Amino acid sequence: MTPRRRRLLLVVGILAGVSLAGLLALRAFQDNVMFFFDPSQVAAGEAPSGERFRLGGMVRPGTVDRKSGSLDMAFVVTDFQHDVKVRYSGVVPDLFRENQGVIAHGRLEPDGVFVADEILAKHDENYMAPEVARSIKDKHGGVMPVNPDPASAGGGGAAAPQLPASTPVTRF
Amino acid sequence: MKEFFAMGGYAWFVWPSYLLTFLAVIANIVIARRSLAAAQAEARRRLAIAGEEG
Amino acid sequence: MDWTWFHRLASPPHVYRIAGTLTPWFAWPAGLLIVAALYGGLVLAPPDYQQGDGFRIIYVHAPTAWLSVMIYTTMAVAAAIGLIWRMKVAHAAAASCAGIGAWFTAASLVTGMLWGKPMWGTYWVWDPRLTAQLILLFLYLGYMGLRAGIEDTARADRASAVLAIVGVVNVPIIRFSVDWWNSIHQAPSVMKMDRPSMPADMLVPLLLMLLGFTLYFFAVLLVRLRAEILRRERSASWLREALSA
Numbered sequence: 164m165t166p167r168r169r170r171l172l173l174v175v176g177i178l179a180g181v182s183l184a185g186l187l188a189l190r191a192f193q194d195n196v197m198f199f200f201d202p203s204q205v206a207a208g209e210a211p212s213g214e215r216f217r218l219g220g221m222v223r224p225g226t227v228d229r230k231s232g233s234l235d236m237a238f239v240v241t242d243f244q245h246d247v248k249v250r251y252s253g254v255v256p257d258l259f260r261e262n263q264g265v266i267a268h269g270r271l272e273p274d275g276v277f278v279a280d281e282i283l284a285k286h287d288e289n290y291m292a293p294e295v296a297r298s299i300k301d302k303h304g305g306v307m308p309v310n311p312d313p314a315s316a317g318g319g320g321a322a323a324p325q326l327p328a329s330t331p332v333t334r335f
Numbered sequence: 336m337k338e339f340f341a342m343g344g345y346a347w348f349v350w351p352s353y354l355l356t357f358l359a360v361i362a363n364i365v366i367a368r369r370s371l372a373a374a375q376a377e378a379r380r381r382l383a384i385a386g387e388e389g
Numbered sequence: 390m391d392w393t394w395f396h397r398l399a400s401p402p403h404v405y406r407i408a409g410t411l412t413p414w415f416a417w418p419a420g421l422l423i424v425a426a427l428y429g430g431l432v433l434a435p436p437d438y439q440q441g442d443g444f445r446i447i448y449v450h451a452p453t454a455w456l457s458v459m460i461y462t463t464m465a466v467a468a469a470i471g472l473i474w475r476m477k478v479a480h481a482a483a484a485s486c487a488g489i490g491a492w493f494t495a496a497s498l499v500t501g502m503l504w505g506k507p508m509w510g511t512y513w514v515w516d517p518r519l520t521a522q523l524i525l526l527f528l529y530l531g532y533m534g535l536r537a538g539i540e541d542t543a544r545a546d547r548a549s550a551v552l553a554i555v556g557v558v559n560v561p562i563i564r565f566s567v568d569w570w571n572s573i574h575q576a577p578s579v580m581k582m583d584r585p586s587m588p589a590d591m592l593v594p595l596l597l598m599l600l601g602f603t604l605y606f607f608a609v610l611l612v613r614l615r616a617e618i619l620r621r622e623r624s625a626s627w628l629r630e631a632l633s634a
Contacts, residue, residue, distance in 0.1 A: 170473045177554055185558045198516045199571045219571055256510025258439060266573055283510045286439055288578040290587040296438030343442035348507050352500040356449035359496040363489055367612035374619035378628050
């Protein structure tokens with residue numbers, strides 16, 4: 164074996180070793196790396212009970228309930244399989260909207276309501292002009308499809324926004 | 336024009352990010368050119384010393 | 390296959406010379422592309438239907454984030470070549486990458502914070518993507534610190550090369566963090582196998598900006614590489630020739 168070959172194997176060895184170690188470490192910390200839990204994970208009991216965690220999903224349309232004259236509000240977070248009711252008091256970010264991604268930080272109460280003290284908005288990777296968005300919305304009975312691509316969002320229903328088949332629900 | 340600089344109310348976030356990015360762009364040009372000029376000056380100095388000795 | 394071009398890359402005077410010739414060929418297109426992309430991104434592109442004009446931060450955030458990982462990958466590949474083939478020029482190239490990469494990693498973090506505050510509602514969260522990007526900054530700083538801490542250039546080359554290669558595992562973690570774990574960060578709009586998730590009038594300025602920043606990086610890298618080669622060269626034989634040219 165030439166010295167160069169040995170050095171090549173050394174570099175490959177370092178890469179393989181570090182990748183393996185990284186993979187194992189990430190698997191071990193899987194729960195900590197999870198930035199939020201979706202309603203299905205909460206329903207399956209995967210979210211830490213009695214502890215603070217983040218709940219992520221979509222704001223179900225028509226469920227945002229603001230008490231006039233106060234910052235108190237309630238809404239339902241959904242991943243289109245399970246729902247979790249959220250209570251919150253405070254200011255919400257600009258992008259907090261029905262049918263938009265949301266991440267609530269707080270605690271699940273025994274009555275099944277998630278009481279949040281921090282609300283973050285999550286947006287998706289799709290960008291488009293407002294006029295285009297409006298025309299797509301009109302075509303889909305007033306509901307913005309999650310994927311604005313007119314080809315794949317064809318025939319969107321009125322009740323539930325369509326998720327593209329390739330997109331896992333948790334990523335919304 | 337005023338509307339352009341207002342960035343739909345996001346001026347406070349949009350303009351600092353552009354400013355900072357182009358600060359990094361210009362800083363790297365300056366750093367690279369200065370570093371090359373310094374290395375060239377240093378090399379000339381070494382050559383001069385070598386010339387005196389040789 | 391003719392490998393002479395590869396062996397000539399191992400020759401410092403040759404690389405010093407071609408780096409000087411090539412620099413303007415990267416710098417001028419980079420400047421033109423970035424100016425065109427600024428006009429396209431700030432003036433021609435429509436505001437986003439959700440984020441309004443705030444989305445225009447993408448035209449500086451995406452290129453700086455792209456450079457941060459692209460430069461790291463370049464640095465790790467150069468370090469590996471230097472380690473395996475004992476090529477001094479490759480080590481010099483890796484060393485020249487680090488400073489540039491650290492700047493743009495910092496820029497990507499700050500522009501990301503300025504984008505996160507109005508849209509997500511927070512400057513910073515300990516999200517997998519954001520945390521991995523912060524680790525990238527520490528890898529650059531660690532690499533630079535390690536080089537600065539070792540007096541002997543050959544030893545500094547070898548030690549820092551190992552660090553650069555070890556750290557490269559962070560690159561796929563950054564890229565796929567949004568797919569592997571629930572993250573507040575959105576999935577990529579352009580850097581994916583699928584069609585880009587934005588219309589042409591938003592996409593074209595972004596692509597011009599990404600290309601412009603990439604060419605800009607190589608222009609800056611070539612200048613820094615020449616400085617690094619000069620600094621390392623102890624023999625006077627070709628210095629005279631290089632400086633007179």
